[in-house]
Amino acid sequence: MAAGAAVPVISAREDLPADLTSASSEPPSLFDGTTRLYVAYHCPYAQRVWIARNCKGLQGKIKIVALDLVDRPAWYKDKVYPENKVPALEHNKQVKGESLNLLKYIDDNFDGAELLPHDSAKKMFAEELLAYSDSFNASAFFSCLRSKGDVTDEAVAAVDKIEAALGKFSDGPFFLGHFSLVDIAYVPFIERLEISYSGIKNYDIIGGRPNLGRFIEEVNKINAYTQTKLDTQVTLDIIKEKFGIP
Incomplete structure (x- = not known):
């Protein structure tokens, strides 16, 4: 899709996973080829990257993993993202953070509508x-x-x-x-x-x-x-x- 074109309409509401807490003893199978976006549903920084994922039609390519930030799993800091913040993106055997950086990363590294114009x-x-x-x-x-x-x-x-x-x-x-x-x-x-x-x-x-x-x-x-x-x-x-x- 050309830059500046309309954002694709997503008609069906996604079936989102429940928050993971400290009682969620096992982390996802890290670096197994699945691209994961770690978010908290109420976090505006995570929401930025979640919106970008949706705009590019990547629901089938980037899996949402939701965390309870008040009672977050210990494995998130220990095994996924030492900064212990959201959002974080697991992709190509790396985990990256910082929402503005992730917006550009997703736009540059995934197919879908371009999110910046060429002008x-x-x-x-x-x-x-x-x-x-x-x-x-x-x-x-x-x-x-x-x-x-x-x-x-x-x-x-x-x-x-x-x-x-x-x-x-x-x-x-x-x-x-x-x-x-x-x-x-x-x-x-x-x-x-x-x-x-x-x-x-x-x-x-x-x-x-x-x-x-x-x-x-x-x-x-x-x-x-x-x-x-x-x-x-x-x-x-x-x-x-x-x-x-x-």
């Missing part, structure tokens, strides 16, 4: 946005939710920057016009911002931000993404627990 201006902007993503997450999500009271000025500025970025190209509602790896990197956090700002800060993230509103509307039409979402209330409860919010 040089869009590729350059993609790299700028990917480099900014950690700063955005820190300002708009982590720092804001750790603060008391209203949404911080720093968070508002970060979200406004995303609103402006979404208006750079006019050939579609996404960061590079058409849905791409950049959208995959940002959407798990935008999803959580919309939920937490509304449910905790009483703040409408799309108010006065038409580009962001259109982005959220259109991305929720992409099955490769929506199949990775948890129930809104479940996500809000997880966020509240993480940040100690009653």
Whole structure:
């Protein structure tokens, strides 16, 4: 499929495995030729790579292994990924981590829809946005939710920057016009911002931000993404627990 083409629609919901816990005494048969993506269903970093896998139609080639991060199996750190984090990808007798690196790795090393365009201006902007993503997450999500009271000025500025970025190209509602790896990197956090700002800060993230509103509307039409979402209330409860919010 050519770069910039529509993401393939996945009509059937995948039958996902249950979380593995410390009581799951045996690890998978490592390095047996099976490609495995280790995730936690509620983790936005793991969600990034899960979405990319779905977008490229790799459900039959990359097996999901879900972990309970509160009660994760000891074998995961000892035998699979010493960093003991998700996501991690087991492929070609190696285990790799870090979500942004894995997005590019999956796009470069597996068949399916290309997740970055060939246009040089869009590729350059993609790299700028990917480099900014950690700063955005820190300002708009982590720092804001750790603060008391209203949404911080720093968070508002970060979200406004995303609103402006979404208006750079006019050939579609996404960061590079058409849905791409950049959208995959940002959407798990935008999803959580919309939920937490509304449910905790009483703040409408799309108010006065038409580009962001259109982005959220259109991305929720992409099955490769929506199949990775948890129930809104479940996500809000997880966020509240993480940040100690009653």
